[in-house]
Amino acid sequence: MSAPMVHAEGVRKRFGRLEVLKGVDLTVERGQVCCLLGPSGSGKSTFLRCINHLEKVDGGRLSVDGQLVGYRQEGTRLHELREREVAERRRDIGMVFQRFNLFPHMTALENVVEAPVRVAGLSRATARAEGLALLDQVGLADRAAHYPAQLSGGQQQRVAIARALAMRPKLMLFDEPTSALDPELVGDVLEVMRRLADDGMTMVVVTHEIGFAREVADTAVFMDGGTVVEAGKPSTVLSDPEQERTRAFLSKVL
């Protein structure tokens, strides 16, 4: 049996005196969607950033695709990854942030094509063909030549998703992908994510969209105070939680 896509055991992270992750346990199987929910400051983004090598884990074990994050294993010995090795591992992980951060001087298509050409060494013709197919997949085939400033926030976020997919990632991480959008633009972005999930992409999504989590997630995780308070099927965690803290959170946000 293959290793889970993400496996965390007792993951700890501190910033100075502030312990932000206090022993996070979590498993995301391949092809599954895991939604992380919880109050502001509970450590959701930090955990996502640890998965993506953007933060160093201080304790516990965190692996992605069967490989320990931050280390290369040779026999029983662990060697800290060099910068180049981290960059290589990160190519397999697509990340979409709250703010889309597209290059403003590049068109939608150029934004999507940039990394496959520069980082993965794809020919420009192949990358363009794939980029156009990805823009079509996110419903923006007719916006390929538009610059970010000519696109709505929701369209920019869909370009950001296409850009992340262009590196053919094994895992997609989303950090509150719709929180910066006007409410009427949220649906299109969630629809793209829903289709991605249907196509079998493994996804970890930090979100406040309880409806999306209920309908799309295989696992819903409620985090609070740097730990996982409750994890399981959304029908339980988000509708009939076992923990009082989960119930209190849901009663505030629903």
Ligand SMILES: Nc1ncnc2c1ncn2[C@@H]1O[C@H](COP(=O)(O)OP(=O)(O)OP(=O)(O)O)[C@@H](O)[C@H]1O
């Ligand atoms: N680089 C950093 N340096 C210092 N403190 C940090 C850093 N990153 C995060 N923190 C702190 O860690 C805590 C957890 O932040 P994190 O962003 O992971 O929470 P969150 O659950 O994602 O919340 P939110 O929904 O507000 O983004 C917060 O108190 C935050 O201020």
